[in-house]
Amino acid sequence: MDALTPQIATRIDRIEDPDTFSYDEFFRKYLIANTPCLFSAEFSRLWSSRRTWVTPENKPHWGNLLRVFGDAIVPVANCDVKEYNANPKELLPLREYIAYWREYTENGGRSARGCLYLKDWHMRREFPDEDVYETPLYFSSDWLNEYWDSIAMDDYRFVYMGPVGSWTPFHADVFRSYSWSANVCGRKKWLLLPPGQEELLRDDSGNLPYDVTVPSLRKLCPPPLEVIQEAGEIIFVPSGWHHQVYNLEDTISINHNWVNGCNVSVMWRFLQAELSAVQREINEWRETMEDWDQHCQIILRSCTGIDYREFFSFLKIIAEHRIQALQEDAPQPGPHLMSPGPQHIHFDLRKIMETLISLMDNADFQKLDPETLEPRPEDLLRELQRVMALREDNGVNTVM
Numbered sequence: 279m280d281a282l283t284p285q286i287a288t289r290i291d292r293i294e295d296p297d298t299f300s301y302d303e304f305f306r307k308y309l310i311a312n313t314p315c316l317f318s319a320e321f322s323r324l325w326s327s328r329r330t331w332v333t334p335e336n337k338p339h340w341g342n343l344l345r346v347f348g349d350a351i352v353p354v355a356n357c358d359v360k361e362y363n364a365n366p367k368e369l370l371p372l373r374e375y376i377a378y379w380r381e382y383t384e385n386g387g388r389s390a391r392g393c394l395y396l397k398d399w400h401m402r403r404e405f406p407d408e409d410v411y412e413t414p415l416y417f418s419s420d421w422l423n424e425y426w427d428s429i430a431m432d433d434y435r436f437v438y439m440g441p442v443g444s445w446t447p448f449h450a451d452v453f454r455s456y457s458w459s460a461n462v463c464g465r466k467k468w469l470l471l472p473p474g475q476e477e478l479l480r481d482d483s484g485n486l487p488y489d490v491t492v493p494s495l496r497k498l499c500p501p502p503l504e505v506i507q508e509a510g511e512i513i514f515v516p517s518g519w520h521h522q523v524y525n526l527e528d529t530i531s532i533n534h535n536w537v538n539g540c541n542v543s544v545m546w547r548f549l550q551a552e553l554s555a556v557q558r559e560i561n562e563w564r565e566t567m568e569d570w571d572q573h574c575q576i577i578l579r580s581c582t583g584i585d586y587r588e589f590f591s592f593l594k595i596i597a598e599h600r601i602q603a604l605q606e607d608a609p610q611p612g613p614h615l616m617s618p619g620p621q622h623i624h625f626d627l628r629k630i631m632e633t634l635i636s637l638m639d640n641a642d643f644q645k646l647d648p649e650t651l652e653p654r655p656e657d658l659l660r661e662l663q664r665v666m667a668l669r670e671d672n673g674v675n676t677v678m
């Protein structure tokens with residue numbers, strides 16, 4: 279490697295002990311620094327899924343899974359078929375997927391149906407009473423799920439399960455959010471590339487690779503960080519890091535995507551870059567289409583899952599929740615962040631305000647009749663400024 283080649287970390291930090299690792303340390307060293315880390319199995323030791331979903335041999339417990347979830351309809355991807363840069367998905371009853379998996383294993387990892395991987399199953403949304411894991415404190419400042427829960431529309435909490443050999447192609451996560459992923463049983467290999475490095479891997483048409491391990495890419499960028507994640511361990515994948523993931527054994531994992539005050543600016547930059555790409559794509563109709571800007575927003579929404587007006591609603595809902603929390607009598611720094619303390623509320627409000635100012639300054643947002651939003655963006659901004667000024671008068675420490 280020559281002197282100009284960026285150095286990429288060759289190892290990941292391991293966090294061993296829940297009793298000595300504080301939220302503040304995670305916030306500074308990993309969330310703000312946007313650096314990956316791996317939590318030991320101690321952090322998931324008390325989850326009931328680690329007993330009831332797993333046999334003593336550390337294999338998926340088919341009987342228990344079938345009994346509770348057998349009739350659930352789950353999304354299943356075919357790892358052997360490349361469609362654009364992903365795998366085509368179908369919906370199957372879990373019962374049928376497990377029957378497939380057992381037969382695949384008995385046949386030594388072969389099936390006429392290919393290698394099927396259950397992914398992005400909204401288990402928690404569909405079975406809210408199945409209390410099989412608890413989101414670790416470190417990942418609980420989660421505006422994404424807070425927003426989508428509040429409008430009862432969607433969530434970003436998933437279960438994955440797949441046989442040895444199933445894998446996820448090279449990608450970065452929705453909205454460039456953070457993700458955490460815990461192995462309930464089994465092992466994974468992660469290949470992680472820091473943000474920006476993927477630019478070196480684009481082909482002549484600007485497309486990113488499907489498989490980052492193909493030999494022709496080896497010279498183009500420093501090798502990805504390789505992480506082996508054992509049963510029970512939880513990996514933190516920072517914002518905008520591209521990754522590719524292999525199941526080294528039969529594996530079940532739980533994963534959430536989330537955004538908060540530390541990476542909301544990354545999400546906002548991502549939306550602006552995606553809108554620019556859409557605008558370039560349909561530029562030739564700019565002069566002839568009356569509602570061209572609205573149209574770009576519709577395409578943005580279908581590609582990413584959100585448009586600029588909904589991004590405003592997202593900021594608004596989190597702002598309202600935090601303002602309300604401040605108005606409740608003397609908020610205490612809660613034992614976990616589902617009830618954030620005053621310092622964290624202040625940090626969140628400051629980040630919402632900075633993002634809102636940038637959104638209101640944005641020429642594409644201004645074209646979308648923002649005065650028809652409820653409340654009008656300038657009224658929300660004024661309210662945020664009023665609340666923040668009150669807090670500062672009260673001498674709340676703003677270092678966070």
Ligand SMILES: O=C(O)CCC(=O)C(=O)O
Pocket residue numbers: 438445446451457458459466515521523524531533
């Ligand atoms: O476990 C996998 O196959 C992929 C998980 C993933 O991409 C994520 O957690 O962000």
Ligand SMILES: [Fe+2]
Pocket residue numbers: 449450451457521
């Ligand atoms: Fe991912």
